[in-house]
Amino acid sequence: MRTIDWNEESNSVVLVDQTLLPQEYRVIECKTLSSLCEAIQSLRIRGAPALGAAGGFGIALAASLSSAKDIESIMRDLKVAAKALKSTRPTAVNLSWGVDRVLNAVSDAFDVQGIRDIALQEARDIAEEDVETNKLIGKHGAKLLKDGDTVLTHCNAGRLACVDWGTALGVVRSAIADGKEIKVLACETRPLNQGSRITTWELMQDKIPVTLIADSMAGWAMRQGLVNSVLVGADRITQDVVFNKIGTYTHSVLAREHEIPFYVAAPISTFDFKGWEGSIKIEMRNPDELRFAGCEQIAPKDVPVYNPAFDATPMENVTALITERGVFYPPILLDEVLV
Numbered sequence: 001m002r003t004i005d006w007n008e009e010s011n012s013v014v015l016v017d018q019t020l021l022p023q024e025y026r027v028i029e030c031k032t033l034s035s036l037c038e039a040i041q042s043l044r045i046r047g048a049p050a051l052g053a054a055g056g057f058g059i060a061l062a063a064s065l066s067s068a069k070d071i072e073s074i075m076r077d078l079k080v081a082a083k084a085l086k087s088t089r090p091t092a093v094n095l096s097w098g099v100d101r102v103l104n105a106v107s108d109a110f111d112v113q114g115i116r117d118i119a120l121q122e123a124r125d126i127a128e129e130d131v132e133t134n135k136l137i138g139k140h141g142a143k144l145l146k147d148g149d150t151v152l153t154h155c156n157a158g159r160l161a162c163v164d165w166g167t168a169l170g171v172v173r174s175a176i177a178d179g180k181e182i183k184v185l186a187c188e189t190r191p192l193n194q195g196s197r198i199t200t201w202e203l204m205q206d207k208i209p210v211t212l213i214a215d216s217m218a219g220w221a222m223r224q225g226l227v228n229s230v231l232v233g234a235d236r237i238t239q240d241v242v243f244n245k246i247g248t249y250t251h252s253v254l255a256r257e258h259e260i261p262f263y264v265a266a267p268i269s270t271f272d273f274k275g276w277e278g279s280i281k282i283e284m285r286n287p288d289e290l291r292f293a294g295c296e297q298i299a300p301k302d303v304p305v306y307n308p309a310f311d312a313t314p315m316e317n318v319t320a321l322i323t324e325r326g327v328f329y330p331p332i333l334l335d336e337v338l339v
């Protein structure tokens with residue numbers, strides 16, 4: 001089962017509910033746009049490339065559900081759906097990229113059914129391409145890892161952050177497929193613990209050696225010589241910074257201090273050629289994500305909380321950007337990546 005897909009029988013979006021991992025692996029169906037938007041906002045589906053596919057399938061779902069009888073009416077419905085999908089999570093560029101790619105694809109349709117068919121096909125193409133893209137990212141990135149390396153990861157940039165294979169963990173998978181022994185030091189990634197809940201689960205499923213550490217242990221692990229490189233995903237890459245899960249910037253500063261390579265693995269669809277650090281909204285999430293661990297209260301209910309979901313790592317802290325088009329060494333001109 002891929003992380004997200006289309007169910008032909010029920011004309012719905014099916015996805016792995018990642019909020020239940022590692023205790024339960026459950027596939028849920030989103031038959032309405034509101035249920036898909038809730039799934040995105042609650043991180044049942046999460047990860048930049050997976051959000052790109054969710055954006056595309058969201059437009060296909062809206063087209064399938066629309067009762068419009070003419071092109072003007074269904075396009076109005078799709079624009080409302082696009083706004084709702086984009087408003088769920090602002091930082092990862094892939095979500096709006098997936099929505100806009102399907103909206104653009106349907107603009108040439110001749111009738112309502114044509115719009116429905118093209119929307120679904122384009123959404124499926126996004127999903128298929130993501131898997132191929134990740135395999136290419138893996139192929140290029142694997143060359144940067146040496147046999148016996150230990151890679152420190154943050155959050156989850158594996159197959160559950162994508163349609164399949166993964167970006168950062170895709171590089172690990174590809175290096176292992178090339179015959180290299182690679183170990184992973186997975187940071188738990190407070191407050192939602194994508195690392196301890198999802199990355200460790202995903203790697204243990206594949207029998208890839210993984211050790212869990214608290215985020216605060218990363219620096220000491222580097223100083224102890226336990227880390228050969230840091231390898232993370234990305235939610236948006238601009239000319240000057242890499243937006244990724246909160247805590248990534250800290251790892252980049254520590255890696256620089258310890259002269260450890262800091263690699264970012266991401267598809268070209270994560271590049272934002274118009275943005276820069278100050279122009280992108282950082283998603284601020286519910287303060288209770290820090291006051292509670294699951295149902296257990298771990299802080300005073302009324303303690304003020306600062307809970308940004310992402311940070312921005314300056315390009316000067318990045319050793320290399322690993323994409324499906326090859327490895328790029330900053331400083332780069334973003335249009336180098338496009339050619």
Ligand SMILES: CSC[C@H]1O[C@H](OP(=O)(O)O)[C@H](O)[C@@H]1O
Pocket residue numbers: 043046047048049154155156157158161162167168194232233234235244245246309
């Ligand atoms: C392969 S990109 C994954 C990227 O997305 C994660 O954020 P979230 O779990 O909030 O969707 C995190 O930033 C990962 O690096």
